Every structure is written in structure tokens, then in C-alpha cells.
Amino acid sequence: MILAPERMAPLEPLRIGIDTRQELIIYLHADCPVCRSEGFSALSRVLVSSNGQHIIATLNIVTGDLVSSGQIGLSEPAWKRLALKPDAHIRVSHPAPVQSLSYVRAKVFGHALDQQQLQSIIEDIVDGRYADVHVAAFITACGADNLSLQEITALTRAMIQAGDTLDWELPMVIDKHCVGGLPGNRTSPIVVSILTACGLTVPKTSSRAITSPAGTADTMEVLTNVCLNRGQMKDIVTRVGGCLAWGGSVRLSPADDLLIQVERALDIDSEGQLVASVLSKKIAAGATHVLIDIPVGPSAKVRSRASADKLADTFRQVAAELGLSIRLLCTDGSQPIGCGIGPALEALDVLAVLQSKPEAPLDLRNRACLVAGAMLEMADVTAPGLGEAMAREKLESGEAWDKFQAICMAQGGLKRPPVAPYRYNLTARDAGIVSAIDNRLLSKIAKLAGAPVDPAAGVHIPVKLGDRIEPNEILLSIHAESSGELNYAVGYLEQHINVVQLQPLSEPGP
């Protein structure tokens, strides 16, 4: 029930500039009358109302002078959601119970959830009616293999419907996704250029980095403008056949972004949530055909072929339910792709491949052609088995490079990637053969160096597994925009020198 808060004097809003991510938090003084009359205490869930607008927020009690007893402090997300006028008056009372939480409880008790129940859970999460602990309970209840195929499908539908969707009014919109964990695997800009050069329409929306040193949107941003609205995207795609935009400017599957925050904190794997997360984003973006790249390797996200197959199978079945054409590609995730890790360094690899420069990293070129080839075959542009060759030809002929430039020009011009002023080179003491490269440590070092916030920062790693290394040869270079960040990354590297492992030449190789 909602109490009539009119009995209480209204509170004066105060924007205190605290970013509490998705959780809406308000700050009331311990002496605030409403705390006593409502029996509110720290962590109470409260209904915050301001002329017609309502949010449910979590209460923090202030004992200092941050707010007075007549004021209400609002965290940034709470402030933005209420969209307050400067002279707004706020009333605080007890919220009505959130009905969908009873479905979360039902799931905890092992009951299956139907479309409507998952729908209202996702809607309540998107509307901010869940505290982080409630989201955590939902994720935990759906963790492990606790979701059936029917539930994963229903969850995916619910996540799509809770946000915006793009409709390209085209018979086929093809897209790709890589199940993360592989540094430098920046094939999308190359793949989009190849596919559009083959006459396909590829309206690509990408995300920024969440836990990695760079997302495709971060990399593209050093080359051109990626913040496009629907109208601009539509116009560009109609003119040049494709785009490489940031998905964040449209609200595609917003629940996913909220769930990911808490999933990261909990680190509870859930195949069902992963599949729903990926497919909801792609379908909301208007894709009809999707290729999923699953890199498999000891330090990649998916570590064994068996779990890759299991994951692929779930993707296939759910996609079929949703009428999405899908193809799964298990790729080698044993080492980074390309030499650059970080927005600008990855952009330089992309440009080198598109321009067929001699120094272009061969593995990135090959991976891009492999992926593009599979997608060309999916799209029936060419017969099975001929896709990869067709992709290579589009690169060699320069048609892909032309398309890429056309896309960047349409998005606002092609920029030169920034270069980092600070460097540190890790060199080999003795000769040897590269026997192992740790993807996770590389990503970590690139992030400590400042990526993706500092676009020029990151790691350049010119060596590959099996390479023969001479003494004093460079194994990797750290790039940074400030000496402090360089020192910090170097300090971490010194503690984790095994990021690149060499097999002495004397010993026999493995």
C-alpha cells in the first residue's frame, strides 16, 4: 500500500553527486521526521514521490551534516530518474510490495517461471524497482543450469521487450558477436567492410568495453564518430550499406546492462543468462542472421571444447525458438589476435589489415576472413566453402578498405589514431621459443596502463606462440598517456613476468 505522505512536510531535494550505478539510493538525516514516523532505517526501501513522478529507492541514514533533517539527498541515478525541477518538493513513504519478487522466490523454491513472470521481473528491474540484493537473488536463482530452454527463451523475449528495438525493414540483417575473453580480437570493423563490399547490409551496433581493455565501439571511436541516433544510422546504412555505431545511443536490452553489473560482482556463471544476454541484444538491434564466435583457450572465457559445444547447443536451440538464423564458430583462443591491445593500438592493426600493409598482423587478417567467410556463406552470397576466399579477395582488391573509408566518412570523417607518449619495452634476456601467453594478464596490464579510458594506452605484443626469440628481442611494449600509469602497469608486469613464457632453446620443446 502507499501511505498518504501529505501528513508529513515535504523534503527539499539535494543532488549530492554520488554514482551508485543502477541502484537508486537516497540519503535522509537520522533526525528526519519521516524516518521516525515511517519507522525507516538504513537500507529500508522507500517510495520517493515528486509531482507525479515516483521511484523506489534504498535509504542510507546520514548522521553527519551531509543533509539536514528537512532535506533528501539523491544519488546520481535517483536524481536523473526523478528528473527534478530546481524547486521540486519531495515526499517519502512506504512503497507497495514489488509483486515480481514473489516470482524470484518461486524460482528459489525450484518452480519454473513463465513468459509473463519473467516479463514482470525484467520490467521491474529496468524500472529500478529492484535493489541490487534483489537482482543478486534473481541471478543466483537462475545461476548454474537452473533455467530450462523454455525459460531462457522467455527471458530473452522479456529482455528484448523491455527496451527499444531497431527495425531495418530489410529481409536480412546480418550481425556477429564474440563471446569475449580474447584481447585484440577486433575483427568487426574488417568483417563489416568485407560484407558491405560484397553488397550486404550490415548495420553494426557495438558496445564499449565492460571488463576488457577495449570494445569495438572504443576502437572505432579513435577512427570516427560512433555516437549515431536511429535516423543517422538509417541514413548512413541506406547510403553506404553499413555502419559501425555505438549501441549505447539506443536503448537495446537495457536489462542486460543492469544484470551484468551484479553478475560481475557475483561472478556466478549462468549459461542461460549469457545466451539471453547476447541474443536479446542482437535481436533488439534488428539482426535476422547472427554468427557467434566462441574463442576456446586455457585463458579465454570458454576453456574447453566440451563447454564450447554445450554453449553452442544452447545458443542454437534458443535462436531456433526465436526464429533467428544462427551459426556458431569455435575459434582458437590460445593467444591474442593481432599485436595491439587497447583502442588506438587495435585500430592501427585494423587499418593495416584493411590497407593490406606488409606489417599487418596475419592472424587478425585470417580470423577476420574466417568470420566474414562464414557470414557470406550464411547469407548465401557464396556457396559453402568459398566464403573465406571471397573475403580475402575483397581485402586484396582494396574494396573492403574503400568501404571502410566510405563508412567512416559518412559517420563524420576518418581520424588518425592517437599515439601514446610513454613506452616501456619488455625484452627477452635469453633466446627461446614462445610457449605460452596469458590473455588475462595482458588485458589487466593494458587496463592498468589506462585503456580504454586513455585511447592511446594499452599493450603491443609482436610475438606469437612458437616464435623463436633472440636475446634482447622485444616481447611486449606497454603504452601509456601518463608516467604514473606507465609505472603502475610496469609494477604489475614485474610481479607477473610470466605473461609471456619462453622455452629455453637447450631443452626440447613440448
Next chain:
Amino acid sequence: MILAPERMAPLEPLRIGIDTRQELIIYLHADCPVCRSEGFSALSRVLVSSNGQHIIATLNIVTGDLVSSGQIGLSEPAWKRLALKPDAHIRVSHPAPVQSLSYVRAKVFGHALDQQQLQSIIEDIVDGRYADVHVAAFITACGADNLSLQEITALTRAMIQAGDTLDWELPMVIDKHCVGGLPGNRTSPIVVSILTACGLTVPKTSSRAITSPAGTADTMEVLTNVCLNRGQMKDIVTRVGGCLAWGGSVRLSPADDLLIQVERALDIDSEGQLVASVLSKKIAAGATHVLIDIPVGPSAKVRSRASADKLADTFRQVAAELGLSIRLLCTDGSQPIGCGIGPALEALDVLAVLQSKPEAPLDLRNRACLVAGAMLEMADVTAPGLGEAMAREKLESGEAWDKFQAICMAQGGLKRPPVAPYRYNLTARDAGIVSAIDNRLLSKIAKLAGAPVDPAAGVHIPVKLGDRIEPNEILLSIHAESSGELNYAVGYLEQHINVVQLQPLSEPGP
């Protein structure tokens, strides 16, 4: 791993007086160098170090001027845990992964947890290494009937060992607990007086209200001093045979208090957690014999006889594992016990029963004698079937009242309960028979009136189920210490007038 934060300049601590309950939260400015070098963002878990002291806290990013880029703001729990000196310097870095979280994940995947695993989970929770979302995941994973008897027993042991324990060096220490949900059911002070009058040693520690309008400690506090340390308790118990102290002054099963905060927010029932919570508190308090009172009724915590039996069964088996003598008593929870709801109003009922006043509420007297009788039989003070009569006799003879006064004198003197200046009477419009009383609504009204913070506030309800009511007869009175709180409770009552339901005389009774 823990990074060497010495590379960064230390931060100046700032106590900003925000009560975030058990979750340790720190506030850093978005421009703080460590945020960029460590790649910290809102909700990151961070290691906060100050000369030898460490805590793991959750990060909130500040965009306003709450803290400068050289400062670190600490919430009240974080500030207290670090016990900072005024000129302390603070460094922030990445925490080592919390090992026991992998056990929580294992539980999510359906694996049973052993003693050592539950031990380290509980220790980490007590040491503040879990964010609320982690605690929520643990509670959810253990929700429903997901804990085996072995796990509940191990969890109880772990919760006991994570805190202090009291040892009375006595062959028998008898205690009682009521599985909440019944307003006014304040039998403990009467039961303790009866038992000590029968020569038993009863060192009673009670809790304050968590969600109810009054806990035994709140009620006793209007009559005497309840904040006793171990030494005082021991001295008093040796001299007069018993005490009625607040358990909070000793750290009994601290994990329980932390779990309860999040359990309340999630409202996920877990029989296992309930049993571990109650038994860990009692065993830590040094009890060897415990009686559990389970009120059963439509608006009580336990709503059916069947679920009461199931719960009782779990209590019995776990208690047996832990070598605790236990007796379960299922009692009538269909209406409040006594007339008073709220610290002072309940204290007046208690005094009336102990003094055998004519206006003493008969149901409270009977319930106290029922419970005390069962405990006398448990303790072999009297033969089975004779306990209740013996309890009545101790009340009638005035020996229980003498003991109660002796205990209060020993604890610092017997005080007169305060009286609320503001009243509102709900009267019956027409004649009728009382057909239903809603416990939850009564508790809610008493809390809105100010209980337990305002000791004199609460509800006085003189009527019982089946009573014949005449027009204009008082059904209940709201007591408050301020007119604002009185109005607030009245406003709520007007919206929930069905708190007391009357059957018109014309119609036949149910």
C-alpha cells in the same frame, strides 16, 4: 593478488557520516588517480589499507564536491572498522579474491557444503569481506529447503564460533525463544521470575525489536537497566538466580545480525537459516536447555499446524546433533497476547500479571504459566503435567513478583513505565462479536505511532476474539509521544479499519 599501492600518493580520510548498515562503502572522486590507474568504477570492490589495518569495501564514485580527488570518504561502518587515527593516511588497491565466494558458487551449482566451507563463508561475512549482493547470493543459494540437516548443523556451529560465547559453569542453563510474529507476547520477564522463584538459574539475554514494535530488551528497559557486561551478569545471576539483560552488549552469533538485514530485504524464507539463527544465539548464550514457542495463526509468522510441525522437527534434529535439550511448544497465534503492544504498554501488562492485579490480562498470565510449566518439567523441577500448576502457584504466592523486583534492583532499580501524552480511541459504531484481529496491522500501527523508539508509544487493545462489543465501546487505543506520530498512525488505521473485525449480532456467528 594485492598490488603494491605505494606507487600512488596516499589519500586523506574523510568521515562523511553515512550509515550503510553492514556494507562497508567508500567514496572516491571520479578524478581520483587511483580510480584510473586501478581501473576502478562504481561498485568495484577495493582493498582499503591504513597502517596495518585492512578492509574490503564497495566503491561509490563521487562526481560532486563531497570529496576531493585526494580524499577518501568512508561510511560509518567502514570508518569504525578501520578505527582511523585523525592524521591517518589511506591507500586503496585491488583486494585478493575472497576464496569462500567459490563455495557460495558451488552451492548455487547444487553441491553440499561442509563444516570448513560454511565456516569460512560465515567468517568472511563477519569480517566484512562480503558485499550485500554476496550475502544475498548466499541466502538465496541456501533458501527454500536447499540445506540438508548436516548443513544446517554445520551452519549453526559456524555461526556460534564466529562470535563470543557465554559459559555459566552450571550443569543446566535454561532459556526460551518465541518464533516471532505475535504482538504483545511478552512472557519472558514473567517466565524468568517464575523459574528463578522455583530455584532455577536463568541468565536470560534478549534482543531488541528488529521488525516488531518491541523486543523483550526494549520492554525490560522501561523497567530497569538492561545493558550489563559479562561480569555484571555473572554477579547478578549468582546473587539472585537470574537476569533479564540485553544480548547486544555481548557479541553472540554476530553473523546472524548481518544475515537478518539482507534476509529482511529479500524476504526469502529458509527454514535452515531460521533454525541456525535461533539455535546459534541460544547456544552462544550458554543455554543447555531451550524451549521454542511457535505461535500458529493466520496472521502469525507460522500460519499452519503442518508447517509448525515441519519446523519443529528440524529444530529437534539439529538440536540433538548439537547436544542441546530442546522442547517445542505450538501455541495459539490467532490474536495478540495481553492488551499492550509497545515497550511501556507491554511492561504494564507484565507488572499487572506479576502483581496478580484484577485487571491483569488473563491470556498473558495463562501463556506465561504454560511456557514456564513446560520449562519446569524440562528441568525436572516437577513431574510431567504438574508444571503449569506450579507456575500459577508461584505467581499467586507473590514469590515470582518478589524475584522480579530482586532482579530489577540488582540490575539498577525498578523504574515506573512512561505514559504517552497523546491518545486516539477506535470505538465500535454498532454492537457485535469480535471475529478477527490482524496481528500484522496491529504491529504496523504501533510502529507508526513510534514504538519501539518512543517507549510509551504503541497500541492498547482490550478486546479478544469472541468478545461481545457494545456500541461506542473502545476496540483499541493508539498511544503516541507526539501529535505528528499519532496523526500518522491514525491515518493508517483509517485506511485499514478491518484491523479488528466485528460480526453483527443479527447474523449468526461463524
